[in-house]
Amino acid sequence: MRLNWTGEPWHEAEPLECAMVVPETADCATFTFRAPSGAWFDYQPGQFVTLDLPLPGGNVQRTYTISSSPSRPLSISITVKAQPGSVGGRWMLDHLRPGMRLGAWGPAGIFSSLRHPAAKYLFISAGSGITPMMSMATWAWDSGEMPDITFVHAARRPSDIIFRDRLEQFANRVPGLQLRFTVEEPDPFRTWPGYRGRLSQIMLGLMAPDYLEREVFCCGPAPFMQAVREMLVSLGYDMARYHQESFGAPVHSEAEAPEINDVSPVETARAEILFATSGVTATCAETDTVLAVARRAGLNIPSGCTFGLCGTCKVKKRSGDVHMVHNGGISDDDVAEGWILACCSNPMGRVEVEV
Structure with a gap:
């Protein structure tokens, strides 16, 4: 179907139509949406949308980070991995198909590299926390300027690394994007030459020796992000340059951003x-x-x-x-x-x- 693009930005009053479903890994898929009117999408890389999902027991609203980039404005994509106990994500993976329409709100959120310009970036993610990093990496790739991004991602197995092929295609073309993957265990009968084990201070120093010079963006489960913060604090990193987004609870505005009250040793105590x-x-x-x-x-x-x-x-x-x-x-x-x-x-x- 060929759409007649209107030249107008999409507004949340218009439902989104699912155009394509692309499997990524086991229990994970990317859903691409377009505006039936032909409107285009305007947002910041790293932001999220809220979808109105028609579950059998009644509609529920769930927020999902946009995994596509605003540099490609004719559609918008979210990447969903069914988490333990997931309701909305499980319904989408099992039932959402091309042609179906959903109500949506947004885009919104403050987790974006555009809000914190820097010469060097360090992206650190785990699991489906890779989605905003993919949006920001794609934006950097499409900008036409050589990026300087060290992209660190932790997964259970190599086969669980979402967007691995696409990121490697980017990195194969530009030396400014350096990929660093670590996994808990290799896939059976497949050699894994990369890092193994939980992300640690030593590993981080090997992956990004100049981490003190980089603006850090982190997304993943709460325990993972806490561990990253503790690593950076103990290594003397300037935490004013640290930014995080939990894929469980995206933040709409600076005012809503929760305070991070990590307990750390105090020299005078x-x-x-x-x-x-x-x-x-x-x-x-x-x-x-x-x-x-x-x-x-x-x-x-x-x-x-x-x-x-x-x-x-x-x-x-x-x-x-x-x-x-x-x-x-x-x-x-x-x-x-x-x-x-x-x-x-x-x-x-x-x-x-x-x-």
């Missing part, structure tokens, strides 16, 4: 560590590590790398809280059972450990 096995109590600053305090007290905790990678300094915490930013030297199960790595754990208040 005092703490106390009880080394229970030795019967030694030591006072210190929150910025001191358990390992450093133990050494000053004449106690020996076996250690190796001293930056949370080897796991040699793992000790049991009996009580209290620590701030620990490690590099993969301890498992989530161990942390849940009370184990910490002494070399990268800062005491927050009074802490008791088995040393």
Whole structure:
């Protein structure tokens, strides 16, 4: 069907018509929409739209980041991955087909590289949090200027990396777009030459050695974004240049942006560590590590790398809280059972450990 483009921008009073459905990965697809009137789409890369979905039990409204770029204004696309317990996404994957029309509101949102011009960017995403990064990367590609973007993405497996082929096509043509993927595990019977494991400080330093010079945009599950923030803070990054968007709760305006109140060690705050096995109590600053305090007290905790990678300094915490930013030297199960790595754990208040 050939449309007669009106030269007018799309307005939310007009429904969107699904024009195409493209599978991306398992349980993930891109839905492309157009305006029946022939209107074009005006938005900022990284923004989102709200769709009115006609579910059997009644209409529900869900927000989805736009994965296409405003540099290609004749259509608009969203990429949906069914999350555990998903209702709207599951309905779209199972039932939304070309020709169907949906009510929509927007575009809206403040998560966009256009709002924070910079010479260098660092995009960090996980899972379907890649969608706004794809929009911003496409915009940079279409701008006609050489981009300087390091694009870091974490996925469960290589086959779960959304937009991988398209991003590699971009990167193969311009040296200014550097792709850095890390996965939890490789696909069966397929070689994976890239990074493996959870994103860490060491990995980030290898992926983007000049990260301190880059404007950071981050999107993914809340625990992932918190881990990224903790990494950057501990590495001395200027967090005024950090921007994030949760794909679970997009923000419409600056006024609605939630405050990020991460707990981090304060040099002037005092703490106390009880080394229970030795019967030694030591006072210190929150910025001191358990390992450093133990050494000053004449106690020996076996250690190796001293930056949370080897796991040699793992000790049991009996009580209290620590701030620990490690590099993969301890498992989530161990942390849940009370184990910490002494070399990268800062005491927050009074802490008791088995040393």
